[in-house]
Amino acid sequence: MAHDPQFRSGPPSYAESDEGPGARLSIGALARATGIPVETLRTWEARYGFPSPERKPSGHRVYAPSCVVRLRRMAEAIARGHRASTVVAATDAQLAALLDVTRVTSDTRYDGTPPDDDALREHLDAIAAFDGDKLTRLLRDDAARLGTMEFLRARMSPLIAHVGDAWHAGTLHVRHEHFFTQRVEDVLREFRASFDADASGPLVVFATLPGERHGLGLQMAALVVAMQRCRVLYLGVDTPATEIADVACDLGARAVAISISVASSGAATHEQLETLRARLPRRVPLVVGGAGAAAAAEAVAVTPLPDLTALSDWAAGVAA
Numbered sequence: 001m002a003h004d005p006q007f008r009s010g011p012p013s014y015a016e017s018d019e020g021p022g023a024r025l026s027i028g029a030l031a032r033a034t035g036i037p038v039e040t041l042r043t044w045e046a047r048y049g050f051p052s053p054e055r056k057p058s059g060h061r062v063y064a065p066s067c068v069v070r071l072r073r074m075a076e077a078i079a080r081g082h083r084a085s086t087v088v089a090a091t092d093a094q095l096a097a098l099l100d101v102t103r104v105t106s107d108t109r110y111d112g113t114p115p116d117d118d119a120l121r122e123h124l125d126a127i128a129a130f131d132g133d134k135l136t137r138l139l140r141d142d143a144a145r146l147g148t149m150e151f152l153r154a155r156m157s158p159l160i161a162h163v164g165d166a167w168h169a170g171t172l173h174v175r176h177e178h179f180f181t182q183r184v185e186d187v188l189r190e191f192r193a194s195f196d197a198d199a200s201g202p203l204v205v206f207a208t209l210p211g212e213r214h215g216l217g218l219q220m221a222a223l224v225v226a227m228q229r230c231r232v233l234y235l236g237v238d239t240p241a242t243e244i245a246d247v248a249c250d251l252g253a254r255a256v257a258i259s260i261s262v263a264s265s266g267a268a269t270h271e272q273l274e275t276l277r278a279r280l281p282r283r284v285p286l287v288v289g290g291a292g293a294a295a296a297a298e299a300v301a302v303t304p305l306p307d308l309t310a311l312s313d314w315a316a317g318v319a320a
């Protein structure tokens with residue numbers, strides 16, 4: 001399988017199915033084994049009839065372990081740009097051919113060029129109309145079609161930038177931006193919840209420092225780390241350094257992850273970072289990222305990670 005950080009390798013563990021060897025996988029176990037969020041599995045089932053679950057007497061979905069290999073290959077093909085409808089209908093041989101002829105990209109950075117403006121226009125129209133259900137549906141569809149990492153790179157980042165621009169230009173107002181960020185946070189939380197349920201790896205604490213109210217980057221970072229099976233303790237924005245350090249020590253956290261936007265890359269942030277570093281045991285790395293991280297990290301001697309791909313690789317390393 002090509003390298004894409006959202007797809008973990010290794011067979012599904014029967015310890016995660018609820019009935020022992022030979023048993024079926026729960027939807028959570030299937031999500032963990034394939035790297036595909038629970039919501040996406042449900043969307044594919046509703047739309048394309050695959051993966052098709054059996055039902056327990058309780059009504060819960062259960063899946064044959066044989067679904068895993070095909071789902072991983074489907075997700076990989078989608079992440080490489082093939083349409084979900086094509087991929088789901090493909091035979092195993094056709095799927096193999098699709099995977100053979102495409103090139104892999106593992107770069108999740110947004111380069112400033114939205115992939116297709118028409119699609120973004122639909123999202124922006126839903127935001128302008130305060131149509132939250134539609135916006136959520138569009139975002140879920142994007143994630144199902146693109147795979148989670150590509151969704152963050154090619155959909156979320158450009159969309160957030162467009163909303164910021166429209167807000168600046170006065171075509172959208174503060175109320176639109178607030179409505180939009182709340183919806184996006186809901187969707188990112190929903191995706192993360194499907195991984196949280198099965199996470200068994202080391203604990204990583206997520207927060208922004210006092211004065212930092214930009215939280216979408218933090219949500220994305222937490223999702224990426226949860227996808228690598230780390231457990232996430234999400235403290236959210238505007239959290240005092242001493243509080244972050246205390247909970248990290250109390251719970252034996254493996255690392256603390258901080259998001260720093262350009263808006264908060266000044267001296268007050270450097271001071272808080274220093275306090276946090278000094279209060280954490282040396283063995284607990286302070287992982288910082290976001291557009292303001294480089295300046296802050298230079299001042300405080302912590303190593304910033306450049307993007308979500310690097311974060312995903314880091315998390316895979318600590319979870320191994």
Ligand code: B12
Nearest residue numbers: 164211212213214215216217259263288289290291305311
């Ligand atoms: C939404 C938004 C807000 C919302 C935030 C709501 C929320 N729940 O997050 C609100 C309304 C609160 C807000 C407030 C303000 N904002 Co504002 N805001 C934005 C906006 C539109 C989007 C920010 C965002 O979420 N970006 C998307 C994230 C995902 O990008 P990112 O942080 O760079 O993260 C990426 C990577 O860096 C990385 N990453 C992020 N975190 C981490 C962590 C780790 C560990 C790793 C590895 C990676 C990583 O992953 C992300 C995906 O690639 C931007 C415009 C824009 N184009 O960004 C302005 C912007 C950031 N805001 C700005 C300003 C000025 C403000 C205010 C000062 C406005 C005011 N006068 O009140 C306040 C400051 C609030 C504060 N004290 O923090 C400016 C900053 C300019 C500057 N150079 O300082 C911007 C750029 C707008 C502009 N063009 O002027 N804002």
